[in-house]
Amino acid sequence: MHIIESGNAAAATGVKLARAQVIAAYPITPQTPLTEKLSEFVESKELDAEYILVESEHSAMAVCIAASTAGTRAFTATSANGLLYMSEQLHWAAGARLPIVMCVPNRGIGAPWTVWNDQQDTISQRDVGWIQIYANDHQQIIDSVIKAFRLAQTVSIPVMVCYDGYLLSHTYMPFDQPDQSKVDSFLPAFVPAHFLDPENPGNFNAITLPDVRPNSDGIAPGYIEIRSNLHEDLRAALDTYIDIDKEFEKEFGRGGNPLVEEYECDDADFVAVCIGSLSYQLRDVIDIMRNDGVKIGVMGVQMYRPFPDKVIVDALSGKKCAIVFEKALSYGNQGALYGDIKSALYNSDKRPFVHNYLLGLGGREIKTQQLLDALTESCTSPETIGDTPRWIGLKL
Amino acid sequence: MENKTTILNLTEDEFVHSGTRACTGCGLSIVYRMGVKALGKDSILVVPPSCLTMLQGIYPVASAKLPSINVTFASTGAAATGVRAAMKALKKDNVNVVAWAGDGGTGDIGIQALSGACERGEDLIYICYDNEAYMNTGVQRSGTTPKGVLTTTTPIVGKLQEKKDIPAIIAAHGIDYVATASAAYPLDLYDKVKKATTLSGTKYIHVHTPCPPGWSFDTRYTIKIGKLAIKTGLFDLYEIENGAFQLTGPSKRLVGKERKPVTDYFNTQGRFKSLDEEMVKTVQDQVDAKWANY
Amino acid sequence: MRKDIIEVRWHGRGGQGAITAAKIVANAAFVSGYKGVVMAPTFGTERRGAPVSTSLKISKKKIYDLSPITTPDIVVVLDHSLLEEVNVIDGLKENGLVILNGYKPLSEYKFEGMRVAVSDVTTHGVTAGLPPGVVNSGIIGAFAKASGLVDIAILIPIIEKEFIGKKPEKNARAAQIVHDNTVVGGI
Amino acid sequence: MKTREFADKISRSEPGPGDGGNTGSWRVLRPVINLEACIPVKLNKKACFNCWLYCPDCVVSKTIPPVINFDYCKGCGICAEECPAGAISMVDESTPIEEGK
Numbered sequence: 001m002h003i004i005e006s007g008n009a010a011a012a013t014g015v016k017l018a019r020a021q022v023i024a025a026y027p028i029t030p031q032t033p034l035t036e037k038l039s040e041f042v043e044s045k046e047l048d049a050e051y052i053l054v055e056s057e058h059s060a061m062a063v064c065i066a067a068s069t070a071g072t073r074a075f076t077a078t079s080a081n082g083l084l085y086m087s088e089q090l091h092w093a094a095g096a097r098l099p100i101v102m103c104v105p106n107r108g109i110g111a112p113w114t115v116w117n118d119q120q121d122t123i124s125q126r127d128v129g130w131i132q133i134y135a136n137d138h139q140q141i142i143d144s145v146i147k148a149f150r151l152a153q154t155v156s157i158p159v160m161v162c163y164d165g166y167l168l169s170h171t172y173m174p175f176d177q178p179d180q181s182k183v184d185s186f187l188p189a190f191v192p193a194h195f196l197d198p199e200n201p202g203n204f205n206a207i208t209l210p211d212v213r214p215n216s217d218g219i220a221p222g223y224i225e226i227r228s229n230l231h232e233d234l235r236a237a238l239d240t241y242i243d244i245d246k247e248f249e250k251e252f253g254r255g256g257n258p259l260v261e262e263y264e265c266d267d268a269d270f271v272a273v274c275i276g277s278l279s280y281q282l283r284d285v286i287d288i289m290r291n292d293g294v295k296i297g298v299m300g301v302q303m304y305r306p307f308p309d310k311v312i313v314d315a316l317s318g319k320k321c322a323i324v325f326e327k328a329l330s331y332g333n334q335g336a337l338y339g340d341i342k343s344a345l346y347n348s349d350k351r352p353f354v355h356n357y358l359l360g361l362g363g364r365e366i367k368t369q370q371l372l373d374a375l376t377e378s379c380t381s382p383e384t385i386g387d388t389p390r391w392i393g394l395k396l
Numbered sequence: 397m398e399n400k401t402t403i404l405n406l407t408e409d410e411f412v413h414s415g416t417r418a419c420t421g422c423g424l425s426i427v428y429r430m431g432v433k434a435l436g437k438d439s440i441l442v443v444p445p446s447c448l449t450m451l452q453g454i455y456p457v458a459s460a461k462l463p464s465i466n467v468t469f470a471s472t473g474a475a476a477t478g479v480r481a482a483m484k485a486l487k488k489d490n491v492n493v494v495a496w497a498g499d500g501g502t503g504d505i506g507i508q509a510l511s512g513a514c515e516r517g518e519d520l521i522y523i524c525y526d527n528e529a530y531m532n533t534g535v536q537r538s539g540t541t542p543k544g545v546l547t548t549t550t551p552i553v554g555k556l557q558e559k560k561d562i563p564a565i566i567a568a569h570g571i572d573y574v575a576t577a578s579a580a581y582p583l584d585l586y587d588k589v590k591k592a593t594t595l596s597g598t599k600y601i602h603v604h605t606p607c608p609p610g611w612s613f614d615t616r617y618t619i620k621i622g623k624l625a626i627k628t629g630l631f632d633l634y635e636i637e638n639g640a641f642q643l644t645g646p647s648k649r650l651v652g653k654e655r656k657p658v659t660d661y662f663n664t665q666g667r668f669k670s671l672d673e674e675m676v677k678t679v680q681d682q683v684d685a686k687w688a689n690y
Numbered sequence: 691m692r693k694d695i696i697e698v699r700w701h702g703r704g705g706q707g708a709i710t711a712a713k714i715v716a717n718a719a720f721v722s723g724y725k726g727v728v729m730a731p732t733f734g735t736e737r738r739g740a741p742v743s744t745s746l747k748i749s750k751k752k753i754y755d756l757s758p759i760t761t762p763d764i765v766v767v768l769d770h771s772l773l774e775e776v777n778v779i780d781g782l783k784e785n786g787l788v789i790l791n792g793y794k795p796l797s798e799y800k801f802e803g804m805r806v807a808v809s810d811v812t813t814h815g816v817t818a819g820l821p822p823g824v825v826n827s828g829i830i831g832a833f834a835k836a837s838g839l840v841d842i843a844i845l846i847p848i849i850e851k852e853f854i855g856k857k858p859e860k861n862a863r864a865a866q867i868v869h870d871n872t873v874v875g876g877i
Numbered sequence: 878m879k880t881r882e883f884a885d886k887i888s889r890s891e892p893g894p895g896d897g898g899n900t901g902s903w904r905v906l907r908p909v910i911n912l913e914a915c916i917p918v919k920l921n922k923k924a925c926f927n928c929w930l931y932c933p934d935c936v937v938s939k940t941i942p943p944v945i946n947f948d949y950c951k952g953c954g955i956c957a958e959e960c961p962a963g964a965i966s967m968v969d970e971s972t973p974i975e976e977g978k
Contacts, residue, residue, distance in 0.1 A: 055512030059474030066478030414949035415895035421953035425933030453896035616954030
């Protein structure tokens with residue numbers, strides 16, 4: 001059934017349909033309406049979950065880590081500084097291989113304070129060992145949350161479902177709510193191989209030595225093996241997610257582009273690339289430019305970690321220029337996505353020029369005309385790359 | 397306390413294997429051994445970084461026969477909350493959820509998460525073993541290091557500030573059970589932990605825990621020195637049940653009697669050697685004033 | 691930039707329910723066949739009593755641009771007093787429509803080159819049995835009448851559903867009364 | 878993911894003795910019980926057992942006579958210090974162990 005609700009409500013509804021068992025959250029703009037909605041679901045008994053209103057984001061993730069280790073499906077949500085406050089815990093959750101799902105309505109980071117959208121929060125947490133999925137509209141938010149729980153427990157790696165703060169979290173648009181019974185068959189109950197169990201005691205996350213150590217079954221891995229496993233399994237999660245998405249599409253009729261979403265890219269000479277709702281806003285610009293005879297398309301990167309490098313290289317090899325728009329950067333270097341894309345393209349013998357634009361930080365409005373101007377410039381002189389990254393919309 | 401446990405009827409069941417990495421003469425080892433005896437099999441431990449992390453063993457060997465989760469330093473109270481939430485969600489009502497942290501993990505970096513858990517009234521037992529400094533990292537001062545104590549970060553004149561009164565801070569949350577105990581009185585500790593397993597809500601037990609290397613004394617004196625802390629009236633054993641304070645056991649028996657001078661305690665440990673007469677007198681006066689109110 | 695999108699900007703005060711009104715219209719538009727509907731409140735911290743605005747974009751096709759409205763086709767003003775505080779017609783397209791909660795006759799409101807619709811939503815709300823000051827359900831009636839985008843018959847059940855537990859019938863009645871008493875003129 | 882496979886991907890320890898190795902090698906001094914002075918031995922009934930109670934490393938048995946597990950005894954001397962009968966003495970580790978004592 002279609003409803004018109006906010007992006008945060010879409011996320012909360014996804015969590016409800018996924019039957020999260022333990023939820024912990026601490027309020028932060030623009031995440032708050034999501035946690036409020038979950039409170040409503042729990043108090044009205046629409047969702048049978050333990051809901052812990054913790055005293056910090058660090059504790060929110062602690063609750064999830066412990067609850068997940070104890071064998072329950074755990075969820076939390078945060079934004080911006082809240083995400084950074086739990087950064088230590090993010091590494092922990094990934095290293096402990098816990099299938100926690102977290103929603104992050106993206107927001108800029110202080111100082112100075114901003115409550116508005118950019119993506120510096122999650123992009124800065126790209127190296128914590130979590131899977132990062134970005135949704136571009138409300139339908140993708142609710143679907144991604146459900147798929148995220150399935151993916152997380154399939155590969156035993158936590159998943160962040162990210163979506164632009166305000167632009168998606170607080171806007172209202174129609175989306176379809178999947179049937180509970182269908183979700184139940186798509187997402188089986190979480191039954192971990194090991195959990196905190198008095199009948200089968202074990203000590204989780206104990207100190208691990210630099211080297212391997214003998215145990216009763218042979219040899220127990222050292223830290224480096226455990227971490228290498230995490231990395232390998234993250235890489236394998238790309239294919240796992242494709243399979244999960246296929247299954248989701250079969251059941252619910254939506255999906256098919258889980259890693260990157262391409263628009264008008266097939267015959268394009270130029271491809272704009274970005275993460276999040278901006279990739280949708282760019283579609284209108286692409287239409288205008290196509291009307292003027294420019295062969296251009298746009299690619300939205302939906303899974304950012306693990307990085308879908310093969311898909312991206314396939315999509316961009318042979319193009320004249322890829323133009324990467326970003327609402328976050330690796331300070332002192334360049335846009336994070338830009339760096340990743342260039343690195344992925346290094347081995348391609350048909351690699352395009354790659355440009356980088358930074359824009360929209362702290363919620364600065366992104367005007368269609370600005371995107372049009374930037375793309376026009378890049379398409380006119382794709383070989384000019386010396387001055388990237390370029391900033392859009394700086395006024396002083 | 398009713399039905400006090402004695403050495404003779406104390407269970408022989410051990411939940412800790414021999415051969416741990418704990419230091420020779422470790423006070424925590426005694427506290428841990430007694431605590432888990434009292435908790436019994438159906439318990440889940442939540443442990444932040446501390447000497448206990450080492451004591452519980454390096455992967456893949458666990459020294460205790462209880463399920464345990466190691467968590468980040470600041471998150472103990474919240475992680476225990478998460479275990480309890482999971483137990484509720486899974487309808488496993490008979491499990492003791494037990495957070496077990498050092499004094500720094502409790503009163504310094506961990507106080508926010510612990511305070512949150514107390515305020516929410518989470519059904520868990522929180523045991524703080526107080527060895528009065530960061531011992532696992534090599535004896536740095538903590539909030540609970542007493543005034544005047546030499547540590548590696550207060551190496552010459554000693555700590556300038558008073559010991560933070562963690563049990564009082566926790567009691568101020570209005571939780572139903574706060575108790576202090578000592579490694580030197582394992583049966584008293586056992587009974588308090590046992591009692592905590594029978595109560596609902598948040599239970600907090602603060603255990604004074606001598607540390608031979610950190611306090612600079614010979615390993616054989618762990619119990620002696622622990623007892624001296626009580627007998628001098630420096631560290632008091634008490635319970636606060638539903639807001640009602642009462643001294644217990646050895647501390648209760650001290651009321652109205654002459655206590656040993658604090659110097660008897662100070663003289664046993666290298667960590668007090670920078671104390672001058674004036675400081676000792678100040679401490680003695682503080683202890684006397686405190687006891688005048690008991 | 692897309693020509694197929696109807697842009698509606700709602701002006702109200704924090705706490706007045708402009709978002710709810712826009713959401714109800716969004717629902718009605720969706721039910722009426724507009725598959726592209728995006729409603730976006732002012733991004734930031736809403737404070738009670740302060741002027742706020744909400745964007746509503748309506749199209750037959752999916753809408754991709756989530757940026758705030760700068761050149762609306764329609765502006766809806768929930769509070770007459772905002773006229774002195776906010777330039778409500780800022781960016782309003784030529785021949786645009788201003789829908790106004792006002793107690794004065796239509797001829798008193800002059801917006802050069804714009805169409806104007808006026809109804810005394812505050813008074814009609816009281817007539818419908820609502821406490822004074824509840825105007826967000828009523829103004830929807832004026833919107834239906836003046837814009838012609840959504841039918842009042844489609845709106846009524848959606849209003850009743852949105853206001854469950856908050857006087858649904860009276861809110862629906864207010865919308866109907868306002869609808870029947872909206873005067874459209876201007877230009 | 879299979880159970881075994883998953884187990885290799887996380888740090889989860891299973892209970893067992895001697896994580897710290899045979900910690901008996903840490904000893905500088907060795908506790909020796911003088912059975913003639915040991916209270917439960919003298920009384921030939923369950924009594925005292927302070928050595929068992931206070932041992933940090935669970936290496937003393939609650940038996941008559943108490944038996945010390947020298948594989949793991951770290952030689953702290955707490956048992957000697959807390960024995961009310963003074964029946965335990967700490968001797969240099971290099972002293973040969975007398976059979977039957």
